[in-house]
Every structure is written in C-alpha cells, then in structure tokens.
Amino acid sequence: MDNTAENKEFLSVKNLKVEYFSGKTVVHAVNGVDLKMYKGKTLGLVGETGAGKTTIAKSILRILPDVGARIVEGEIKLDGKDLLSLKEHDMRKIRGNEISMIFQDPMTALNPVQRVGEQISEAVKLHSDLSKEQCEERAKEMLKMVGITEDRYYEYPHQFSGGMKQRIVIAIALACNPQVLLADEPTTALDVTIQAQVLELVGELQKKFNTAMLLITHDLGVVATVCDEVAIIYAGRIVEYGTKEQIFHHPSHPYTLGLFGAIPDMADDDIWLHPIEGLPPDPTKEIVGCAFAPRCKYATEACLKGEIPALTTEDGHISHCINMKSVLSKEGK
Amino acid sequence: MKKHKGQSEFSRFVYQLSKNKMAMIGLVILLIEVLIAIFATQIAPYGYQEIDPTALRQVPSAKHWFGTDEIGRDIFSRVVVGTRYSLSMGIIATAISSVIGIVIGAVAGFAGGWTDNIIMRALDVIQSLPGMLLTIVMSAVLGSGYFNTILALSVGAIPGQARMLRANMLKQRKAEYIEAAYSINCSPARIIFTHLVPNSISANIVGMTMGVAHTIIQAASLSFIGLGVQPPTPDWGAMLSGARAFIRKSPHMVIFPGLAIAVTVLAVNMLGDGIRDALDPKLKK
Amino acid sequence: MLRYFLKRLLWMIPIILAVAIVVFTLMTYCPGDPAEIILGSEATEEALEAKREELGLNDPYFVRLARFLSDTFIHFNLGVAWRTGIPIADSIVERLPRTMMLSGITLILSFAIGVPLGVIAAVHQNRWQDSLCMVLALVGVSMPNFWLALLLVILFAVKLKWLPALGIGGIQYYILPAISASATHIASAARQSRSSMLDVIRSDYITTARAKGVPENKVIIKHALKNALIPIITMMGTQFGKMLGGAMIIETIFSIPGMGTLIITAVNNRDYPVVQTGTIFLAIVFSFSMLLVDMLYAAVDPRIKAQYQNKGKKKVAVKKGAN
Numbered sequence: 050m051d052n053t054a055e056n057k058e059f060l061s062v063k064n065l066k067v068e069y070f071s072g073k074t075v076v077h078a079v080n081g082v083d084l085k086m087y088k089g090k091t092l093g094l095v096g097e098t099g100a101g102k103t104t105i106a107k108s109i110l111r112i113l114p115d116v117g118a119r120i121v122e123g124e125i126k127l128d129g130k131d132l133l134s135l136k137e138h139d140m141r142k143i144r145g146n147e148i149s150m151i152f153q154d155p156m157t158a159l160n161p162v163q164r165v166g167e168q169i170s171e172a173v174k175l176h177s178d179l180s181k182e183q184c185e186e187r188a189k190e191m192l193k194m195v196g197i198t199e200d201r202y203y204e205y206p207h208q209f210s211g212g213m214k215q216r217i218v219i220a221i222a223l224a225c226n227p228q229v230l231l232a233d234e235p236t237t238a239l240d241v242t243i244q245a246q247v248l249e250l251v252g253e254l255q256k257k258f259n260t261a262m263l264l265i266t267h268d269l270g271v272v273a274t275v276c277d278e279v280a281i282i283y284a285g286r287i288v289e290y291g292t293k294e295q296i297f298h299h300p301s302h303p304y305t306l307g308l309f310g311a312i313p314d315m316a317d318d319d320i321w322l323h324p325i326e327g328l329p330p331d332p333t334k335e336i337v338g339c340a341f342a343p344r345c346k347y348a349t350e351a352c353l354k355g356e357i358p359a360l361t362t363e364d365g366h367i368s369h370c371i372n373m374k375s376v377l378s379k380e381g382k
Numbered sequence: 383m384k385k386h387k388g389q390s391e392f393s394r395f396v397y398q399l400s401k402n403k404m405a406m407i408g409l410v411i412l413l414i415e416v417l418i419a420i421f422a423t424q425i426a427p428y429g430y431q432e433i434d435p436t437a438l439r440q441v442p443s444a445k446h447w448f449g450t451d452e453i454g455r456d457i458f459s460r461v462v463v464g465t466r467y468s469l470s471m472g473i474i475a476t477a478i479s480s481v482i483g484i485v486i487g488a489v490a491g492f493a494g495g496w497t498d499n500i501i502m503r504a505l506d507v508i509q510s511l512p513g514m515l516l517t518i519v520m521s522a523v524l525g526s527g528y529f530n531t532i533l534a535l536s537v538g539a540i541p542g543q544a545r546m547l548r549a550n551m552l553k554q555r556k557a558e559y560i561e562a563a564y565s566i567n568c569s570p571a572r573i574i575f576t577h578l579v580p581n582s583i584s585a586n587i588v589g590m591t592m593g594v595a596h597t598i599i600q601a602a603s604l605s606f607i608g609l610g611v612q613p614p615t616p617d618w619g620a621m622l623s624g625a626r627a628f629i630r631k632s633p634h635m636v637i638f639p640g641l642a643i644a645v646t647v648l649a650v651n652m653l654g655d656g657i658r659d660a661l662d663p664k665l666k667k
Numbered sequence: 668m669l670r671y672f673l674k675r676l677l678w679m680i681p682i683i684l685a686v687a688i689v690v691f692t693l694m695t696y697c698p699g700d701p702a703e704i705i706l707g708s709e710a711t712e713e714a715l716e717a718k719r720e721e722l723g724l725n726d727p728y729f730v731r732l733a734r735f736l737s738d739t740f741i742h743f744n745l746g747v748a749w750r751t752g753i754p755i756a757d758s759i760v761e762r763l764p765r766t767m768m769l770s771g772i773t774l775i776l777s778f779a780i781g782v783p784l785g786v787i788a789a790v791h792q793n794r795w796q797d798s799l800c801m802v803l804a805l806v807g808v809s810m811p812n813f814w815l816a817l818l819l820v821i822l823f824a825v826k827l828k829w830l831p832a833l834g835i836g837g838i839q840y841y842i843l844p845a846i847s848a849s850a851t852h853i854a855s856a857a858r859q860s861r862s863s864m865l866d867v868i869r870s871d872y873i874t875t876a877r878a879k880g881v882p883e884n885k886v887i888i889k890h891a892l893k894n895a896l897i898p899i900i901t902m903m904g905t906q907f908g909k910m911l912g913g914a915m916i917i918e919t920i921f922s923i924p925g926m927g928t929l930i931i932t933a934v935n936n937r938d939y940p941v942v943q944t945g946t947i948f949l950a951i952v953f954s955f956s957m958l959l960v961d962m963l964y965a966a967v968d969p970r971i972k973a974q975y976q977n978k979g980k981k982k983v984a985v986k987k988g989a990n
Contacts, residue, residue, distance in 0.1 A: 107874075110877075110878055112874055112877045112878050114869070116792055116793060137883075141880045141881075141882060142880065143880070144877065144878055144879065144880035145878060145879035145880035145881075146880055149878060149879070150878045152871060152874070152875060152878075154871060157870060157871040157872060158871045158872055158874075158875045159872055159875065160872040160875070160876065160890055160893075160894070161872070161894065161968070161969070161970060162893050162894055162897075162967060162968055162969060163890070163893075168875075171879065171881065172879040172880070175879060175880050175881060176880060205969040205970070205973075207969065207970045207973065208973075218875070221875065221879060222878075503678070503681075503682060506682050506954070506957075507682055507685040507686055507689065509908065509953075509957070510682055510683065510686050510950040510951075510953055510954045510957075511686065511690075511908075511946060511949065511950050511953065512907075512908035512909065512910075512911035512912040512915075512949060512953055513908050513909055513912050514908075514909065514911070514912020514913065514915055514916065515911070515912055515915065515930065515946060515949055517912075518915075518930065518931065518934060519690065519693060519934075519942065519946055520693075521934075522693075522697055522934045522942065523693045523694075523696060523697050525698060542905055545905065546905075549901060592808075592855075595808065595809065596909075599811045599812075602811055602813075602814075603811065603812075603813055603916050606813050606916070607916060607919055607931050607935075608931075608935055609934065609935075619811075622813070622814060622817065625817075626817065626920070629817060629820060629821060629825065630825050633821045633825065636814075636817045636818070636821065637818075640811065640814030640817065640818070643811050643814060644809055644810055644811065644814065647808075647809040647810075647811070648805065648806065648809035650809075651805055651808055651809050652805065655805070
C-alpha cells in the first residue's frame, strides 16, 4: 500500500453490531464488523444473501427502519466525525451529500410517482443553495453523465428499462459528488452486458471524484474487476479481509476457499463445482466460536469455543481462522 | 419467518390470529352473541311481544334492565331476541355478495380488454347507484322480510368486491411470477385462481369483514327507515325507528338497541382487523 | 388525456340509459297497483281502469319503457308525483343541492381529518399516537351513523339545547348532520390511510429518499403520502357512494328535505315515478363523481395516466414484457 495521505482511512466502521427484532425474536444481523475505506479506493464486501451486507451499508447511512432495527454498539467515523452520535438533523446533511448509496433493485428504488429528473434534482437541492433552475441543470448534467439524454428528465420511472433505472439511481447517488459511495449490489438485477457498462460507469465516476467506495456483492468476478480491497463476510462477521491480491492469490479462511471452490474454473478439468455444504447459521441464535465451524471441514473442537481472534499477517491480511496454518497446508498453498 | 414452515398456511393464520388480543375479544363477543341468539327465548325475562300496559316507556330498572318501550314491551328482551337478526343478515348477505363479486372481479381483472370493459360497464351501471340507494330500491322491489332484505343487501356489495379484486389483480398481473406461470404453461384458470386471486385477495378478505360490519349497519338503516325487517320483529334498527319519536321524553329507548348494533359491529371489526393482520404478515412487522 | 375524459363522458350516456332501464323495470315489478295507490282503496273499478288507461299502464312494457325514456331524456318531462302532484323536476332542483352539500361536506371532512390521522398513526406505528387514532377509528367505523345522529340530538339538541334538532336554515342546522354523516368516513379514511402508508413506508424508494437526505417530514408527505394516496383515492371513490347513501339516512333523521327524504318517503308511499327519477338523478351525480375519481388517479399516478393515454394499446403493453 502506498504511503500517501490517502493511507488514512476516510470512513471506518468499528465493532458494528446490529439487531433486528420482531416481538421476542431477535435477529443478530451484524456481529462486530470492522471496515476501513480509503479515498479513491474500492472495498468489496462479499458474502451470501442474508450475511448482513446491506444492513452494514444502511447502518453507515443510519437509514435502518425505525421500527424493528437497532445498532447495538459500534463506531462509524467519517473523516474523524462520529456518525452514530450525530443528531438526525446533521446526519441528514451527510446522507446523499457526503455519503450516498446505490440500491440493489432499480425496479423499486425509484419513486413511481415522481419524475426521474426531479428525483435527481431533489438530492441536489437538499444539499446546496442552488436555485431550482440550477438544480434542474445539474440533474440534467447527471443524466447525461450516466448516458441518458436530458430530454428524459420529465419522464417517470415506469418509462425506463431496468438498466436505465439503475443509471438514474446512480445519478441520484452521485448528484452531490459524494466522498463515500455505498453500492449495494448495483449490478445484480441487471443483464451481464449492462452490468459491465454500469460498473465501468461507476468506476469512471469514482476515479473522477476520488470517491471511497464500498461495493457490496456476492459476485467474485465483479470484485476481481473493480475492487482494491476485499472483506469477506459470513453470518454478520468479517471472516477475511485483505487486498484483492491477498484474497485472490492467498485465500486463507476456509469460507473464502469455499467461495472460490464454488466458481467454475475453465483451466481445471473438474466437471463439478464444489459447493459449500450446509446452510448459514440461524441468525436468531447467539453463536459461540466460529460461525462457519459447523460447515467447515477443517473445524476442530477449539473452533466452537470462545472468541475467534483475528490473525493478521505483516502485510495486513486478516483472517479469522484459528487453524489457518493447517488449513493452508492441507489446501497445498 | 420460516418458523412455521412445516405447518399449513391455515394453521399459521390461526396461530397469528389467536395471538391478537383485540381479535380474540371481538371473537368472544361474537360467540357470546351467537349463544344469546340461540338461547334468546330462554334468556329474555319477558316475551319480546309481551305488552305491559301499566309500564309504558319506563326508564331502566331492576325489573326492566333496559326499560320499556312505548307500548310497554321489555326492551332488554327485545334486544336479546334481536340478536338473531343483525349478525346473521350481515354474514349471509356478505357471503353471497363476496363470492359473486370475487368471481366477477377475477374474470375482469384477468381477461382485460373487452371482457373487462363489458364487466366494468355492467358494474358501473350497478355502481352508478350509491349502495344504500340501491339497497333501498331493491328492498322496495323485493319487499320486506328477512330473506328479501338479505338479497337486497347483497346486491349492493357485489361491485365493491369485484372492483377491489380487479384493481389488485391489475397490479399483480404485471408481476414477474405471473409471467413465470405463463412460461410453465399454466392455464388461465389456474393462473387466476392459484396465483392472481390469492395474491390479490387480502384486500377482499379485509373488505369482507368490513363488509359484514357495513351490511349490519345497512340492514339496521334499512329497518330504521321503515324498510327491511318490519316491526314487531325486534330488529335493532326497527326498534330505533320506533324509539325515534320519543327521543325527547324517553332517550333510553334509543340507547340500548343502538348500543347493541355498535357493539356487534365493533366486535366484527375487531375480528376483521385481526384477520387482516394475520393474513398479511407484512403489516404485522 | 382529454380524449379519454371525453370518451368516458360519452360512455356515461349508455350507462345512465342502462340505469334508467333497470330502475324502470324494477319499478314496474314493484308490488301494488299504481291506480289504487293514487285513487285510494275506495275507488271504483271503473275509476281505477280509467286511471290505468290515463297513465298508460295498459300498454305493453316496451311501449311504456320507450315512453319513459323519451319523456325523461328527450323531452325532459319528469312527470309529477302520484301522491302529491308536485312536479318531480321541481322537487329535484330544490333537493338535490342539499344532499350534494351534505355528502360533499362528508367527503371533505373525511379527507381533511381522516387522512392526517391515518398518516400520524402510521408514522408512529405501535406507539400511543397510533393506538389512540386506531381505537378512535375503530369505534368510529363501528358506529351506525343514524344512531350517532340520535345520540347527538339527545345531547346537543334535547339536553344542552345548543343546536337545532331538525329542519333546515343557517349553518347551525348542518352541524349535527355533518358530524353524524362524517364520523364513519373519517374513521375509515384514517384506517385506510394508515395501512397504505405502512405499505408505502417500507418501499425501497422511501429508503432511497431517506438516503438522499430528504427530511423525514418531507419523506412522509412528498414521497410516501403521494404514493399512499392511490389506494386512499380508490377507497374514497367507493366511499362516496356510501356518503351519498348515508346522507340520505341522515336527512330523514334531521328532516332535511333532500333527495333522501324524497326517495324514502316515495318508497314508503309507493310513489314510483319519484323513486325512479330521483334514483336516476342520483345515479348521474354519482357517475360524475366516479369519473372525477378516475381523473384524480391519473393526476396522482403517472402509470395510470399513461394507461389512460394509450387505452386500447393496453393489452400490448402488458404482454410486451414477455419477450
């Protein structure tokens, strides 16, 4: 990693714990997650559906539902500012302005009864003193930037295709030149060809504005293309964290290994993929030890007891596996 | 929540419903009313037609709990016997209208185009008359009495149910799972009744329970204005109609039959709300 | 859009004709001999027969129907009431505005009071504001309007003597009728608003709005309420019929000479021409209001507007998603 000023993390999440509750059932969605994001860099957050990825992003923006969700503990800092202790009023100035989010499903992320242009200019208006006309101008600029002609400003979401809608969602997110962009599976709902376009677009805009980006995905291919750093999340916990090269060339957590095993390898003659056996743990139960242990073929007695410490190598590669050494030797790496 | 996965949809519904206190209170009230209706003649201390010329328009007392009416009949006994009419009329009329309305709405919502147009115009014709007016006209044509009144009441509620289902189906029809169903070659009837209707119907079921409540009120209104169930039948609406003339001197005559209607309707609504919440887990969260 | 509106207006003509035919037919089969109703039970058979001939009752059904339709819709001759001899047109001109006013007030009150209550309840879901609003609304929808009217009369007219118990006159005469006619509708508007708001509040686009930094009150009013209004308008549309019907009942309690008292008295007197014509006029009024509701949809929901704009292409548009 280079030693410029950018080396200082711009947004950091420490020991974040989030719960959902309904009646007496409590779902432990996020259980002590640490993340660091740097200006101009992309952190990939990779995990299965239900691993708590979206919850983390929503916690950073503090847009979890009022009823039924709470941040139990943790610290989220944006450029030194503690976001969790900000007043709602001040937090609002950050949302969409300093931090913004691209949502997973473009089909439902846009207000069906508001013109798309207005949805963009509203974001501009909220965070600037520009006049209505100037906001509109800016919104049209944004439309052009994401490849939509400005005459479509006055149209409604139902008049756009899925890919176009996602462009609009991106335009809303980038309208105020945010310093942090949380992209929640921005391409999952799109065609492969559109996916590439959207990723390219996001990447370009990120470079242009030197944005710190959190890219939430379950697609390792996307990670390989876009990310600088990668965090692998399982059952609301980070299991492995490192640079893209570290994760892709030296995966060290059995879950990460499992994820790679579930990708077809063209060079290999194997006709079968290697799915990870079993299911993620019941999130309503407290987990002692390693959450992945029940599905892990390397698990030992020790894995089911007590806190699993983070093992960090000299170059900053973190793995939450107490048997890392033996795992790596068995995997032949 | 996947917790009840092993159980049937229905038992999940019953479980949800049984946990809802308001709904259970409503259900208990309704069950009590059903019991009262069954054993009305045993419970009533006097005959509902029994006239006591010495006790005209008496205020409530130990002898006559709810007082007596203008010809000396015991109001408590009449309210008790009247339990037989309101609830049953509401339920039967709503059942008739809902079944017809849902079928019509399903056909219109699914078929679209001309079929939809014709059905909707036909419904427009019926619905061009405000429900109460239609009920009044129907009741004038069919004549008074218990069953005629039920028929008159049910006609008015058909278009509402049909429209509601159709509106929700138009929304659902665009959903991807419908395309999925088409793609696996589901027959239109199957798509309508196993996909579209169940996914669109929750509003109708809520509508039905509200419909029972509304129909009870309409039935009472009808007998209140002198149509529908006629005196001396101790229908609560008819009793209020008679009591109205004495509102200045004997307001107690107005209180109890009206209270009986209100409590019944309240109980139906409480149960109905519970059914709605149990059917629609989305609203519960 | 305008074309759709005009098309709908044109559509109303056959619908109203159909209503007229249905109502006429129903009235034909109403029990009772009109001649006897007019002349009384002591009239001789000759007199009755002469009256029947005069009224044209001896003609075949289709002849009478055609005569009725042409009288009503071409010559605008609405006839006279059998019992009173008053021209029906006069009664309607005098009475229709009162009924419209009472149901109009009901509509406005239920929108102006009910929707905000429902929104407040939804925003404070599961808190005391919610419980309070919903308990009040539950009691409200369960209260028969005519009973509420009687209770209000006992309290405010008989006991407190603050307001007149019946009749028409200044604004004070409309207070009790308006309250008793509106209570149920305010309550059901509140319930509907709450549930559609709860649906909408959970939508992704509300999260999008929050993520943009839209202030919470603006999220609720600008983003959520506008979407929630669609089902609320649907409900209000269907409720307006109930409002008209409710107004009819309330009129009889407060002796307001409106369409309700006109028709209900006529039904009880078997004065069928009055019932017939009164019903058709209420149908016309009601059809116009339903058309307005549909137009209102288009104003609120651009998807519906688009659908209106290319009606006819609708089916193609729906199927298009499949390829």
